Amino acid sequence: xxxxxxxxxxxxxxxxxxxxxxxxxxxxxxxxxxxxxxxxxxxxxxxxxxxxxxxxxxxxxxxxxxxxxxxxxxxxxxxxxxxxxxxxxxxxxxxxxxxxxxxxxxxxxxxxxxxxxxxxxxxxxxxxxxxxxxxxxxxxxxxxxxxxxxxxxxxxxxxxxxxxxxxxxxxxxxxxxxxxxxxxxxxxxxxxxxxxxxxxxxxxxxxxxxxxxxxxxxxxxxxxxxxxxxxxxxxxxxxxxxxxxxxxxxxxxxxxxxxxxxxxxxxxxxxxxxxxxxxxxxxxxxxxxxxxxxxxxxxxxxxxxxxxxxxxxxxxxxxxxxxxxxxxxxxxxxxxxxxxxx
Numbered sequence: 001x002x003x004x005x006x007x008x009x010x011x012x013x014x015x016x017x018x019x020x021x022x023x024x025x026x027x028x029x030x031x032x033x034x035x036x037x038x039x040x041x042x043x044x045x046x047x048x049x050x051x052x053x054x055x056x057x058x059x060x061x062x063x064x065x066x067x068x069x070x071x072x073x074x075x076x077x078x079x080x081x082x083x084x085x086x087x088x089x090x091x092x093x094x095x096x097x098x099x100x101x102x103x104x105x106x107x108x109x110x111x112x113x114x115x116x117x118x119x120x121x122x123x124x125x126x127x128x129x130x131x132x133x134x135x136x137x138x139x140x141x142x143x144x145x146x147x148x149x150x151x152x153x154x155x156x157x158x159x160x161x162x163x164x165x166x167x168x169x170x171x172x173x174x175x176x177x178x179x180x181x182x183x184x185x186x187x188x189x190x191x192x193x194x195x196x197x198x199x200x201x202x203x204x205x206x207x208x209x210x211x212x213x214x215x216x217x218x219x220x221x222x223x224x225x226x227x228x229x230x231x232x233x234x235x236x237x238x239x240x241x242x243x244x245x246x247x248x249x250x251x252x253x254x255x256x257x258x259x260x261x262x263x264x265x266x267x268x269x270x271x272x273x274x275x276x277x278x279x280x281x282x283x284x285x286x287x288x289x290x291x292x293x294x295x296x297x298x299x300x301x302x303x304x305x306x307x308x309x310x311x312x313x314x315x316x317x318x319x320x321x322x323x324x325x326x327x328x329x330x331x332x333x334x335x336x337x338x339x340x341x342x
Contacts, residue, residue, distance in 0.1 A: 004336035027072030160206035274332035
């Protein structure tokens, strides 16, 4: 993981996102654990037992197993088999909760807050497994996180990351051939199986938001993911889609994830089909490097589309920027811009 993600922005939102986007993915339990904590915060309890966590944890695992059977790298999992038995009506809900309490949290409680070999600066809970207790004690950090503007986006971001990981695992595609595609009409990310069967993964907004720290790419204002809201962020082509033929001559896919960013809707309208000022090119490079460090599948897609090394990726972006600029008169700059960086 790039330490820059945390050092330059030690906010609670960024620390949480680091856990979701950059932590290890040997199984999808951490996503279920994150969603369980988010859900239970509404109860305003400072202590959560494993029994408290078991119901939302199991419910989320079961929901994803129904869509994608592979939820971990291990060849066998007693807990996942228990969830499969519940799906097959071989276990009652009470039995599922009991088994989840015993089997579901063996590793995730310790591993969840660990990124790049260490615990995040401001832990969101402390483990309390003494005197027969099995519980986590929530810290002020998680309740402060709940009060932030960005909290409303976090559950959708977790779900999007989960969808991306499980889809890549279940398709078992060679990473060198992996390509996440963008459906501009439906604003979705999808992949294709060996038989050209389309596999929808997640919405573009939910997938990109965490990597932009929930900020407009250009103005650094807070952006939001709520479907149907007039304030929902826009999906923008950093280099204008208008020049796609010119970029295709250079064998560049202007619809690639590498060129998609999220913007405040008013800022996006103001930008229109203009080329952003060249100083934003470094921001795009940094954002794309976050994808690559987060591993699979957006990482492999961007590597395949832009270059195998950092030097090649930087050169690729500069070349495509020059192509776009040659078809434009002005470099656009937003009228509102809050200091910040990705």
